[in-house]
Amino acid sequence: MFLKATDISRSYALGGRQVHALEKVSLEVAESDFLIVTGPSGSGKSTLLNILSGFDHPTTGDVEYKGNSLFIPGKLDVARVRNSSFGFIYQTPHLIADKTVLENVALAFHYGEWVERKEVERRCSQLLDYVGLGNLIDRHPATLSGGEMQRVVFARALAREPDIIFADEPTGSLDENNSKNILGMLKQQTRQGRAVVMVTHEADAISYGTSYLSLQKARAGVSEVSG
Numbered sequence: 001m002f003l004k005a006t007d008i009s010r011s012y013a014l015g016g017r018q019v020h021a022l023e024k025v026s027l028e029v030a031e032s033d034f035l036i037v038t039g040p041s042g043s044g045k046s047t048l049l050n051i052l053s054g055f056d057h058p059t060t061g062d063v064e065y066k067g068n069s070l071f072i073p074g075k076l077d078v079a080r081v082r083n084s085s086f087g088f089i090y091q092t093p094h095l096i097a098d099k100t101v102l103e104n105v106a107l108a109f110h111y112g113e114w115v116e117r118k119e120v121e122r123r124c125s126q127l128l129d130y131v132g133l134g135n136l137i138d139r140h141p142a143t144l145s146g147g148e149m150q151r152v153v154f155a156r157a158l159a160r161e162p163d164i165i166f167a168d169e170p171t172g173s174l175d176e177n178n179s180k181n182i183l184g185m186l187k188q189q190t191r192q193g194r195a196v197v198m199v200t201h202e203a204d205a206i207s208y209g210t211s212y213l214s215l216q217k218a219r220a221g222v223s224e225v226s227g
């Protein structure tokens with residue numbers, strides 16, 4: 001089992017009120033799972049992803065990665081787990097403008113466990129071949145289409161050979177062909193034993209999943225804190 005979340009809730013204090021962004025969610029993610037998270041805007045999808053990936057803390061509840069808590073101090077080095085075992089794709093591709101495509105993928109190696117430069121270049125160019133950008137490795141992001149940029153991000157997400165890929169509306173800014181391309185590659189990763197946790201609004205994406213979580217209401221339901 002890669003991930004096990006137990007009764008995770010997250011609330012924010014906002015101007016004397018409590019926003020319940022997420023309430024009592026439990027789930028498990030095993031290797032080769034493709035978990036799809038849906039729900040209306042504001043239902044807590046991004047909050048959930050941020051907690052599952054150790055970026056944000058739950059107010060109550062816990063998340064275990066391979067049996068160890070991400071949040072009980074001293075159990076895991078969360079920054080290291082995020083860097084070496086998790087990959088990330090967001091709706092908008094974040095690339096560094098003055099670095100080449102290859103250098104942008106190699107950013108995955110700027111932190112965490114040291115990998116020899118030759119090996120970094122080998123892995124990055126292999127991944128860029130895999131995502132179909134083998135002939136663009138020396139280009140700069142501004143010269144790429146949106147779909148190409150998202151493929152660079154995808155290659156970077158895979159660079160550390162992660163167990164889990166977290167994707168928050170990864171096809172939200174793409175046209176149909178580019179969406180299919182990214183979804184197909186995510187699916188392919190699950191066949192190789194990785195897990196994918198993906199937030200999506202798109203009906204076409206649903207068929208790629210092996211399990212589903214639907215967050216029901218918009219959590220704008222804000223409650224007054226009395227006293």
Ligand SMILES: Nc1ncnc2c1ncn2[C@@H]1O[C@H](COP(=O)(O)OP(=O)(O)O)[C@@H](O)[C@H]1O
Pocket residue numbers: 012013014019020021039040041042043044045046047048218219220
């Ligand atoms: N840092 C924050 N402070 C206060 N409220 C927040 C914060 N982040 C998210 N929220 C609130 O939590 C709820 C869920 O947000 P989010 O997880 O971004 O939803 P989704 O990704 O499903 O659109 C929303 O009502 C949002 O306004």
Ligand SMILES: [Mg+2]
Pocket residue numbers: 045046047168
């Ligand atoms: Mg969101």
